[in-house]
Amino acid sequence: MQQLSTLVDDDPRDLAEPTLLEKVRGLVLGGEYLPGSPLSEVFLAQHFEVSRTPIREALKQLQHEGLIEIRPKVGTFVREATRREIVEMFQLKESFEGMAAGLLARRGMVPELDVLQRNINESDAAAEHDDTARYAELVHEFHWTLIRAADNTKLVEHYQRLMNQLAYHRLVLKTVERPGRIHASTDEHRTVLEMIRAKDAFGAESTMRNHVYASAREVLTDTRTTHGQDQVH
Amino acid sequence: MQQLSTLVDDDPRDLAEPTLLEKVRGLVLGGEYLPGSPLSEVFLAQHFEVSRTPIREALKQLQHEGLIEIRPKVGTFVREATRREIVEMFQLKESFEGMAAGLLARRGMVPELDVLQRNINESDAAAEHDDTARYAELVHEFHWTLIRAADNTKLVEHYQRLMNQLAYHRLVLKTVERPGRIHASTDEHRTVLEMIRAKDAFGAESTMRNHVYASAREVLTDTRTTHGQDQVH
């Protein structure tokens, strides 16, 4: 009997078991704590009902991700990315996603292409119904599917890291609200996919980079350092 | 009195004070421990004369860098990159350095260009005298100078991370031994610098990527998974 039960609930990693790191990251990205807010270890320990040790591990990681700042012997504080850093990160995003598009074009026919196609179709439908929430989700999925389909695990790791730093969700949600950008975005996705299908690695990379650059400009135009206050430091 | 002393030895970060993390990383990259070797926390703690806690922090970081593998409740082991991962990392290196070359070309005249020029001159001299050690050092410097000159701190961070994973020094030293590759390499550096000077961002990126690709092929041709044994896992 026990063998069966272990076989069933053996791998709880797949479905909804957020790591402490993810929980703390979610708290920081949640926006409740403004940049400069102190994040006491003891408070977090009590909040998540664990000891300071695992909290410290998570905070150390978040520091390496650039989300918080640990000032030795002083405290840890939520860190707001400067406008310059956001520009830098979008430059990297452009490079990563361009690289992914190029690699994917070289791979030839893979099932992920169908996933991307379905994504585009659904995006059109969501745009029709002005379902911005669903649309933002689909944009997110499109980019991630592209990255994963490039079949380069190290790229995925670096991309994940970058996206954690960008706190992407908050930004893309803002952008998507703007009418007009939606259709342009889907069209660009469509063009990229066509070039990938045509095995035009160079064109796919180039188009994807232009697409990311355009969306970055959108985000950056109506976002002045995201909260006004510049550096904490 | 105390004020003066604190002013003097306040910032020991600049000159030669290797962090525990760097020390442990050096130990792992030193090659003494073959892939699969266990890295007991208590052993490292005794070796470096600290407690397990800071050792754990360093190991956690090295795990995220991909140098070691922490199997929960089992132990931590040195992890050898598979050939596939090395290929993936070189693809990223190509992307990063290409991006750097392109960004630098857009920056216009900056003092770093002179540093690169001097590097090329010195490389020629080192090649003349068959000083492979110095030559390898200069190659390393050239690439790092390029990355830093791109003026994108996030790029520097990701590049650093990638280089830590690649354990670059061991590989590039092997490559540089090969006669013939030296002159080709310097010539490629020269071409890249010329294109940067000409503000040809596209050409600079393209040339740099080809250069990295060529050197990657060199490294990969005479390196079969670096040690024979494939995955530990």
Added chain:
DNA sequence: CAGATCACTGATGTATGCAATACTCGCCTC
């Protein structure tokens, strides 16, 4: 003799106590 079970071992995972120190606020001095 083959197979499974179970206690043992060694490792990591966590909790907690103590040490060190940057910042703060009140007090003292000029």
Added chain:
DNA sequence: GAGGCGAGTATTGCATACATCAGTGATCTG
């Protein structure tokens, strides 16, 4: 009244003890 000084406080940094559990080998059973 202004400025510096010093004790207090809150925080992180480190050390250590305990809990937990994967792997292993001996033992027991069929």
